[in-house]
Amino acid sequence: MTNGTTRTALDADLVAVRDDILRLGSLVYRASQRALEAFSKNDTALAKQVITGDDELDELHHHVESMVASTVARQGPMATDLRRLLAALLIANELERMGDHAEGIAKTVVRYTGQGRPTVPPLLPQMLEHIKKMLYEAMEAYVAEDAEKAAQVARMDDRVDDMYNSLFQLVVGEMHRGDLSVELGTYILWAGHSLERIGDRVTNICERVKYASTGIIDDLNTKDDAA
Numbered sequence: 001m002t003n004g005t006t007r008t009a010l011d012a013d014l015v016a017v018r019d020d021i022l023r024l025g026s027l028v029y030r031a032s033q034r035a036l037e038a039f040s041k042n043d044t045a046l047a048k049q050v051i052t053g054d055d056e057l058d059e060l061h062h063h064v065e066s067m068v069a070s071t072v073a074r075q076g077p078m079a080t081d082l083r084r085l086l087a088a089l090l091i092a093n094e095l096e097r098m099g100d101h102a103e104g105i106a107k108t109v110v111r112y113t114g115q116g117r118p119t120v121p122p123l124l125p126q127m128l129e130h131i132k133k134m135l136y137e138a139m140e141a142y143v144a145e146d147a148e149k150a151a152q153v154a155r156m157d158d159r160v161d162d163m164y165n166s167l168f169q170l171v172v173g174e175m176h177r178g179d180l181s182v183e184l185g186t187y188i189l190w191a192g193h194s195l196e197r198i199g200d201r202v203t204n205i206c207e208r209v210k211y212a213s214t215g216i217i218d219d220l221n222t223k224d225d226a227a
Contacts (some may be wrong), residue, residue, distance in 0.1 A: 009074075009075060010071070010075045010077060010081060013067065013070075013071040013075065014071075014081065014084060014085070016067060017064060017067050017068060017071070017084075017085065017088045018088070018142075018143065020060060020063060020064050020067065020092075021064065021088055021091055021092060021095070021139075021142065022139060022142075022143070023060060024057065024060055024061065024064070024092060024095040024096070025095060025135060025138075025139045027053070027056065027057045027060070027095075027099065028057065028095050028098045028099050028102065028135065028198075029132060029135055029136070031050055031053060031054065031057065031099055031102035031103070032098070032101075032102040032105075032128060032131065032132065032135075032195070032198060033128065033132065034046060034049070034050050034053075034102075034106075035047070035050045035102040035103070035105040035106045035109075036105060036124060036125065036128050036191065036195070038050060038105075038106055038109045039105055039106075039108065039109050039118070039120065039124075039187075039191050040118075040120045040124070040125070042109060042112065042118060043109065044109060044110055046106075046109075047106040047107070047109035047110055048106070048110065050102060050103060050105075050106035051103055051106050051107060051110070054099050054100070054102075054103040057095075057096060057099040058096060058099070061092050061093070061095070061096040064088065064089065064092040065089065065092065068085050068086075068088060068089045071085060072085060080212075080215075083211060083212045083215060084145075084212050086211075086212075087208040087209065087211050087212035088212075090204075090208045091142065091205050091208045091209075094201045094202075094204045094205050094208070095201075095205070097201055098135075098198045098201050098202075101194040101195075101197050101198050101201075102194070102198070104190070104194050105190075105191045105194050105195075108187045108190055108191060111187075112183075112184070112187055118184055118187070118188065120188070121167060121170055121171070121188065123163050123166055123167040123170065123192070124167065124188070124191060124192060124195070126163060127160060127163045127164065127167070127192065127195045127196070127199075128195060130156065130159055130160055130163070130199075131160060131195055131198050131199050131202065133156070134153055134156050134157065134160075134199060134202045135198075135202050137149065137152075137153045137156075138150065138153045138202050138205045138206055138209070141153060141206065141209050142205070142209050142212075145209065145212060145213040146209070146213070147209065147210040147213040147214050147216075150205075150206035150207075150209040150210050150213075150220070151206065151210065151220055153202065153203075153206050154202075154203040154206040154207070154220035154221050155220075155221070157199045157200065157202065157203045157221050158221070160195070160196055160199035161196065161199070164192050164193070164195070164196040167188075167189070167192045168189060168192070171185045171188050171189055171192075172185070172189075200221075203220055203221045206220050207219065207220050
């Protein structure tokens, strides 16, 4: 192939990978929203839909892996193009794990089924809304290859951490006073922790965006978080 033909083919592959990443982001956005809805309503049927839907996310993740590997092998990308593909691979992995966290919330609903509708602290839906905003803006930064916006989104995770810490103190206090059963309190904390981890992974995505754009590998959030 001529250089022009090779460039055209590489550009087409890059666009295809980008579109799959955006689709992954959309699936995660929907899964996290539906998972917390199922948790709030104790809706087992909806929770099972979220759990089943994780298979689609996993399949798309594997497709991105295959697409990136094939593009690297066939096109031999260099410099910025190679960084874009490597970043996409890492972003796809983060999104797949975020889907796992949403699935984890849904699985708590199945375990809790038959025990009544839980009273969900307002902090949980507030965390979700903030995380959805982070994810949406991180995807915008990815498409625009905007390292500055990615850094701004990463800083938003501090608010998620603050909300989770407040939720933890609230729930533990209610359990200690006997106002909340230990079992339900544990489920609420698990849901909150899952949302907090989704926020952490959005930050990881932002770091990949910065790498793709600048070639710099940087920790955009210096707080010590568990893996």
